Each structure stands twice: as structure tokens, then as C-alpha cells.
Amino acid sequence: MTIQEIENQLVDEFAAFDDWLDKYDLILDMGKSLPPIDPKYKTDQYLISGCQSKVWLFAEYRDGKVYFTADSDAIITKGIVSMLISVLSGQAPDAIQSADLNFIDRIGLKEHLSPTRSNGLASMVKQMKLYAMVFKMKS
Amino acid sequence: MTIQEIENQLVDEFAAFDDWLDKYDLILDMGKSLPPIDPKYKTDQYLISGCQSKVWLFAEYRDGKVYFTADSDAIITKGIVSMLISVLSGQAPDAIQSADLNFIDRIGLKEHLSPTRSNGLASMVKQMKLYAMVFKMKS
Amino acid sequence: MPIDIQKVRADFPILSHTVYKRPLIYFDNAATTQKPLQVIKAISDYYENDNCNIHRGVHYLSMKATEAFEEARKEIREFINAPSTHEVVFTKGASESLNLVAASFGKKFLKPGDEVVTTIMEHHSNFVPWQIICEEKGAVLRVANILADGDLDTRHLYSLISEKTKIIALTHVSNVLGTINPLKEIIAHAHRMGVPVLVDGAQGVAHAKVDVSDLDCDFYCFSGHKMYGPMGIGVLYGKEKWLEELPPYQSGGEMVKDVRIERTTFNELPFKFEAGTPNVEGVTGLRAAVQYLKNIGMEEISLYEDRLLKRAVEGLSSISDMRFYGTAPEKASLVSFLIGDIHPFDAGTIIDKMGIAVRTGHHCAQPLIDHFGIPGTVRASFAFYNTADEIDRLTEAVSRVKRMFA
Amino acid sequence: MPIDIQKVRADFPILSHTVYKRPLIYFDNAATTQKPLQVIKAISDYYENDNCNIHRGVHYLSMKATEAFEEARKEIREFINAPSTHEVVFTKGASESLNLVAASFGKKFLKPGDEVVTTIMEHHSNFVPWQIICEEKGAVLRVANILADGDLDTRHLYSLISEKTKIIALTHVSNVLGTINPLKEIIAHAHRMGVPVLVDGAQGVAHAKVDVSDLDCDFYCFSGHKMYGPMGIGVLYGKEKWLEELPPYQSGGEMVKDVRIERTTFNELPFKFEAGTPNVEGVTGLRAAVQYLKNIGMEEISLYEDRLLKRAVEGLSSISDMRFYGTAPEKASLVSFLIGDIHPFDAGTIIDKMGIAVRTGHHCAQPLIDHFGIPGTVRASFAFYNTADEIDRLTEAVSRVKRMFA
Numbered sequence A, B: 001m002t003i004q005e006i007e008n009q010l011v012d013e014f015a016a017f018d019d020w021l022d023k024y025d026l027i028l029d030m031g032k033s034l035p036p037i038d039p040k041y042k043t044d045q046y047l048i049s050g051c052q053s054k055v056w057l058f059a060e061y062r063d064g065k066v067y068f069t070a071d072s073d074a075i076i077t078k079g080i081v082s083m084l085i086s087v088l089s090g091q092a093p094d095a096i097q098s099a100d101l102n103f104i105d106r107i108g109l110k111e112h113l114s115p116t117r118s119n120g121l122a123s124m125v126k127q128m129k130l131y132a133m134v135f136k137m138k139s
Numbered sequence C, D: 001m002p003i004d005i006q007k008v009r010a011d012f013p014i015l016s017h018t019v020y021k022r023p024l025i026y027f028d029n030a031a032t033t034q035k036p037l038q039v040i041k042a043i044s045d046y047y048e049n050d051n052c053n054i055h056r057g058v059h060y061l062s063m064k065a066t067e068a069f070e071e072a073r074k075e076i077r078e079f080i081n082a083p084s085t086h087e088v089v090f091t092k093g094a095s096e097s098l099n100l101v102a103a104s105f106g107k108k109f110l111k112p113g114d115e116v117v118t119t120i121m122e123h124h125s126n127f128v129p130w131q132i133i134c135e136e137k138g139a140v141l142r143v144a145n146i147l148a149d150g151d152l153d154t155r156h157l158y159s160l161i162s163e164k165t166k167i168i169a170l171t172h173v174s175n176v177l178g179t180i181n182p183l184k185e186i187i188a189h190a191h192r193m194g195v196p197v198l199v200d201g202a203q204g205v206a207h208a209k210v211d212v213s214d215l216d217c218d219f220y221c222f223s224g225h226k227m228y229g230p231m232g233i234g235v236l237y238g239k240e241k242w243l244e245e246l247p248p249y250q251s252g253g254e255m256v257k258d259v260r261i262e263r264t265t266f267n268e269l270p271f272k273f274e275a276g277t278p279n280v281e282g283v284t285g286l287r288a289a290v291q292y293l294k295n296i297g298m299e300e301i302s303l304y305e306d307r308l309l310k311r312a313v314e315g316l317s318s319i320s321d322m323r324f325y326g327t328a329p330e331k332a333s334l335v336s337f338l339i340g341d342i343h344p345f346d347a348g349t350i351i352d353k354m355g356i357a358v359r360t361g362h363h364c365a366q367p368l369i370d371h372f373g374i375p376g377t378v379r380a381s382f383a384f385y386n387t388a389d390e391i392d393r394l395t396e397a398v399s400r401v402k403r404m405f406a
Ligand SMILES: Cc1ncc(COP(=O)(O)O)c(C=O)c1O
Pocket: C030, C031, C093, C094, C095, C096, C123, C125, C126, C171, C173, C174, C175, C200, C202, C203, C223, C225, C364, D253, D275, D276, D277, D278
């Protein structure tokens, strides 16, 4: 699926819920279903530190595609991370670099990606695009 | 005349005028008529410095009465000084110390004696009362 | 007269707002308080009628603004019972007041080997400035511990005081734990050792009557915005003998007496420490806030807020796995907690979605949070415009969070 | 579109006041400007709807206030055409911005024997901080002269620049003389010598379009209250490379990254320089002021104020014995004068009684006033809400003063 298709799917999933708490229930489920990161990457080197929750991010390059794994100490953050990974992992570097990820906004979670938000997610997206750029240059 | 009588006289004089500019004309006249201070007292030692206009003040003690002479580089300040001197000069230390000088307020010139006013007059009154106190102690 | 809560709430327009389609419950009062209409109106009135730069002007508006400014200083002197108005210095906030003392006191009095004593429960604003000046001067910062319930370990504090100690800097009330420190006892002890005491009153001044003369503290610092006044204004109270001795901090404007190319002499107190155009708006708003508080009565406020605290503690304690941080017997009206192992960010995000504003994280008191070895806490801090019903809604919200993350 | 003066005046409620039973004429704009309803309303709206402490909160109000704060930063970046928002630091005013740079730059870069170059026309806020830090560091303050008409003597200024010069600190516009300094030329010259330039823009920013990128200045400082915004808020623009190098000034709050008992690390720009709770109200009001100015147009404002100046100069020149201070060809909209030998305090007091607010004294520029050997000047400073008619009333008032003291 393309990035856009996965984004649309996510937006649809959230559209089913009206109440904010239900939406967050869904985010929690997504957080719990995030495949675990290899513990050896859960170190300071892979840490993206926000003010309040921590995010660890690792990326690999195989057959022209970038694969991300990640973790966080907060489950909501993990939920958002999980969505970002489902959208961007397994995509080509170019597609990742140009993704505008407006699904977060469409779902109504824009705040979580705001650079003034204290959870490191904005830096995480920056880091994901950086990985994509570096892999592209190397290939 | 007592301090109170002189104060009343001054208040009456000003009551004749309605317009502020006329009142200030009277102050200017008073400023011009202030007897000159002996030039040897127009030195830093006798200077009471406000922010904008300077006041020099000198006092003598004769026969149980305090006599003030003063000068200023601004004529309006001289006018107010002149009034203060006409009220306090030649009075006994006790009377000077207890004078509340509310004529300034009654004339509507209170601002000129406010400690936040930039003309040194508040400090001048303080200084006049200090002279009175010192003379009283010495006698 | 007990607080008429409906009347009080009507004074705070923001309290009738809704967020996420739910009525707003504002429990972030330790971060900043909301403003009554009386304060908002004082600000508009000031700009519509009296706005002017002050002190040196000889014209009408300038005299009026100067008078208003100095009247506000009197009102604030009275509010904290400072001996004299020239011991009341206006700053932009508690942080600036604290930085001012650390910088000026440090410049004048700290030498290599000297010590400054503080506590582990300080807000960064009363910690980092001392850390920096100590490093600059080769002095040592000694940090007093707390007990298990969040009370200051005064025995440890006292053991840190020696002939090397030049000043003690500690908070009146901890913004994380709520702990109210036994200032009178500490100050008396310090003075017997010849050591001055600076008090960070940012969390102290809005919740109970503060009397700096009775406390006998050497400095007391606070912010307008945490006591129902405007942002951008704060106060430094300092004993005259100290303020006279300290060198000026910032320079320019009203704080000089005589500026020559060769050398400058400084104005008298309090102007010596008030560089630049003063914030007349802020001072006017702060005065309105003080009048508002006086009208309600600080005793009534304390009583009312204590009742809110009691209800919150009772309600939240009924939930299992709650971990409370700060349970000292003398405690201001706030609760810091974690819900089992749930990350404070997770809890705060969900509680917010229920319309309740709580703060999460380290609350600018990282040494304290590190001491507990946790990522932060959820903090609900109460004001006299909060209601028992709102407290119950918090308890419900916390239960809901617990269920969601189970 | 030319300024619609009736419409503009209606925006400023204070302008319809009377003093001493005469309509208020406000000519003290260089001290502080009046505020349009748009700014006053932005402040009330903020407190009634959005008030909150910012940055670290995860709840609704805090996010909204944070966003408003950062949007304001963008707006101000654009207003002065700074390359990046993180080069825009909020302070409490120009004086604080200037003190910040003097203290932090001095701490890092000044050594014994170094020199700082400034001018004799500086406001105390851009003079005393340099004097103090130079004394502290054993550096020397060199002071450039002015020419007879009040223009900066740039040849003298240039002659003071040497390898010892670490920074030049000068004003954009003199608050006494009105002189607009040829910044582009001076900055280009300084940069060729490898010397950075700080500009005191307190009197520059409200009266003509300022473009810090075009000027290429290293620092630019100004106050909100002199540009129709609230008191208690100001700006420091600094080039990233400098701001990165300077050590933090005040500490506490948002400006730290990591606080350990042993050591603290600092946040990135601009937060590194913003200690304590930021003045969200002030920033919101300043944003409204900038939007108001943009709406009217800085070019229109300059043109209009130039016309007022021309009329004032013509009118006052028709009176004999007038002594003008500052007649440079490039001049902001203010006149400083003495009426023969009449003391400025005398003149100002009488002019005030005619309802006209002018400022008298040394205008916090004592070295300049001493240079002229006078007790001070009378200064009338104009804004775009003043009218030609008001200017004529000033001329009449001055004639009247002259007659009274004849
Ligand atoms: C205990 C304490 N001290 C100092 C401060 C700093 O106050 P401000 O940010 O208003 O300068 C705060 C609040 O943030 C506080 O809670």
C-alpha cells in the first residue's frame, strides 16, 4: 500500500469514534501492538528525548525500503509511534521524505506532532526523514 | 503671624484665580521676589538635588527662630520655595517641625511636594524640618 | 465570611469555558492562576485612562501613573507586611527576583570555598542560579534532603550549616510536594548561626497570609501571575541592610543617580534595582489582585483550599495502586501522584481529554524527581475557585485512566 | 493608503481625555506610546479565554497558550525580518535585552585591555551596562562624539575601532536628538574590521520599517511599550551564531535541558535565554500591536510622522530665541528644545498645564546633556495619532511660556 492509502485507512478507523476517550482507547491498542524494538537499540544512542516521554527509534535499509522499529516509555506515545511506523515503515526513502503525514492532523491529533509538544514525536518524524535521506545517499 | 495664618493668606491669594496658568503666573511672581541667597551658600554643600531642578537651602538660628534663605535654577521651583520660606522662615523650631504645610495641597499644588516629583521640593521640606530639629537640640 | 463559590467563580470568565465539549476544570493553579475580572479590568482601565511612563515626567499622566505605581508598592508592602516600601522591589517574576539575589549576592559575598545551602525540593529557578554563581565563584552548593513523606529533613539541613555558609536559599512551599517548610524555625536557627535566608515564595504567597516581618526572612521572592495577578510582574522583598549592600543587577533608566562617562552612581532603594521602564500595567494589575485577595480574606482562602485538598486526598486514596508524592502534615493544596506504573504523560493526556487541566512531568524540579527515580508526576493544584464537585470529577477521571491502561 | 486620522484616533481611548479641563495632547511618545483598543482587547481576551503557563503542559489551555506564544514569535520575526524565529528572544524590555547582551557577551568575550565602542548619544540603558561590564572585566569603554547638528561623528567612531574593539553598541535613533544613525554603513564598516554591532532599537522600531537582515546587525533590542504594545515585554534579536556562543543570562524554568545536582545543561535557542514563566500576555499584546502597525503600514506611518515633524520645526522656529538640540538631516519625529534661558522644568510644567504632555530633563541620556552643558531639554515626540492641529497648539503653548517668563 502507498503511504497515502495507509493514512486513509487510519483516518477511517478513527472516524468511527466520536468521543475523544474512544479515540485514545484505539491509540492505546495501537501502542500495545507496536512490535518490540530489539533491546540492544534501547540505548541513549537511539533515544529521541522529548521533555516527558522517551522515544527510541531504529531504522534498517533492505531492498530499497526503510524499516523502522521503535519504542516509548509512554503508551500514548507508543500508539502514535505505531501509527507513524505503520505508515512509513517498508516505504522507499523518497516517499518517506516527501510524506506530509497529514493523517495525524485529520485524525485530530495534530498537537502530538507540534514541535512545542513535550513528547519528542516531532523530533522523531524529523529523525525518520533523516534516516530516509541518509539511506538514499548511501544507495 | 502664625504658620497657619500665613498659609491661609496664601490660599486666599490663589483662590482669586480659576485658571491654572494664572495661578502659575502668581507662582512666577513669587519666585522672582524670593530674596537672593548669599552666593557663598550656593555650593554643593547646600544643594538639594532633585532630578530636574536644583535647590540650594541655607538656615540660620536667631533668638529662638529659624531663618531660611534659598534659591533654585527653575523659577517655578523658586516660587514654591518662596512660599515655603514665607511660611516657615522666622518661626520657632517646634512650629516648623509640626507644620503640615497643607496649604500646598489646598492651593492644588500637592504634586510639587510629592516625593516622586522630580524637583527636590519634598527633600527640601525634609531638610527644613531637619534644620529645625538640629537647632532645637543645640539650644 | 466563608467563600461564596458561585460569586467567586463568576469573577473568573475562563472558568465557564468548555474544552473537548466538557466543562473546563482548571487544576493547574501552581503553574499559573486564572485572573478575576477585577484584575482584567484594572489593566484595561490603566491603558484606556492612565498609561504613561513614570517617575521623571512632570506632566499630568506621568504623575498619575507614578502615583499609581507607588500606591501599588504600598499595597504590596502591606500585603506581606514588609517594614518599608523601599524594601519592595518590582521584578518581572519570581525567577528574576531569585536570579537578582543570586547574582548580586554572589558577586559581593561569595568567595572560593564558601558554601550556599539549598534543598532538593527547589524549583529550578531557585537552584540553577545558585549552581551557576557557585561555580563562577568557586563556592560549593550544599543540598538538604527530604524525608520519606516529603517533609524537609531539617536535621540534615542544619548539619550543612557551618562558618562557610554564606546564605540559605529555600522554598516556602514545594511546587511538587506541597510541603510547607517550617520557615520561622529554620530562619531563627540560621540567624543564630549568622546566616541570612532567602525564601522562594512563588508557591507561598497566594495560599496563606505571608508576613515577612514575622518570618524575619532576609529575602522573599514571588510572582504576580501565581497570585491571580498579571504575567510579567514579580516582587523581591529584601531587608534594607541587604539591599543596600548588594550591587545593582540590571542597569539603565531610573536606577541611576548620576551617569558620567567616567563613572555612574546609583539611585536609592528600591529604584536601584528597577532598571528600564517599569511595568506599570503589571503593578496595577497586581495591586488589583492583592485587593481582590484581601477582600476574600487569606484565612478564608486557606481554609477553603485545605478542604479541597482533604477531599482530593480522600477521593484519590480510595483508588488502589495510587502512589502519592508529598504527604507532609503541613501541606499546600495540591496533590502529586502516579497511578500505578502508568506514565504521567499518558495519565495527563487522558485526564486532559476529560476537560481537566493537570500538569505532568518534572515541574521544573528535576533534582527532586530524580531523587524519586520516576519520570515525573501528575500534579493537580487547587485554587479557591475550584469546587468539591470538580475534585470528585478528578477522582473519577483517575479511575477511568486506571481502567483504560489496565 | 494615507492614514485616516479620525479612525486612528478612535482606536486610542486615552486620546479623548481631558486634563486640567483641556483636551489631552500626548507628545511623550518616545517615553511610551498609547495602546489601541486592539491591543487592550487582545490582553483581556487572553485572560478571559486562554490564560495558561506554557511549553511543558500537555493540557488543552497550555497547548493553546504555547501555540499563541510561538505564533507571536513568528509574527515578530517577520516584522523585523529576522532570518529565524529562534533568533527572536523575548525579554521584559529593551533595557533587559541590552543588559543581557552586555552581561553575557562581556562574560564570554571581554578581557583586560579589550575595548567596547559606544556613542555619547546613548540612553543609559545602552551605556551603563557596558560601563559596568567593562569595569568588571578591565576593558575600556570608548565613546564616539556627535557633530554640531546632532549627527553621529562617524569619522570619530571609525577612528575608535581597532583590533582591541570587541563590540560596538549604538542606538538606532537618539531618544533626545531624534538622529537616525546610518546603521548600514556603520555595520558594514565594523564587519570589515571583524567587529560585531549591537543596535539599541528602542526608538527605531516603531517609526519606520526595520529589517535586521538587511541591516546585518548582530543584535537588535527593543521594547513593546514604545511600539503601541504592552509594558513588560521586549525583544532581543541576535544572530544565531552569537546567541549560540553567549552563556545564558538568567536561569530557571524552561531554559534548562537537564538539571542535575552536579551540573545543568541548557535548552536550545531561543529558550536558553527565556528564564522563568514567559509573559504570554505581553507577547499576545505585542503581536496585536504588530498586526495593528502592519495594517496601517510602516511607510504610511513614517510619511505621516515626518509631516508632523516638519510642521513642528516650522512652527517652533518662528519663535525667537528657540534653541534646538538635534537637527540632523535624518531625524525621527521628535523635537528637543529650550526656550531661551527658561529652565526645561519651568517650560514643561507650564506646557503641561495647557494639557500638553511633553517630557523634560535629561531623558536618561545624561552624558549627552552634559555634553551640551544644559540642565536638560523639553522634548515633544510625535506618533501617527497626533495631528497637525495639536502641533500648532504646541507652538502656541511655547509662545505663551515665553511670554510668561519674559
Ligand atoms: C516554587 C517555585 N519557585 C519559582 C518559580 C518560578 O516562578 P516564575 O516562573 O513565575 O518566575 C515557580 C513557578 O514556576 C515555583 O513554583
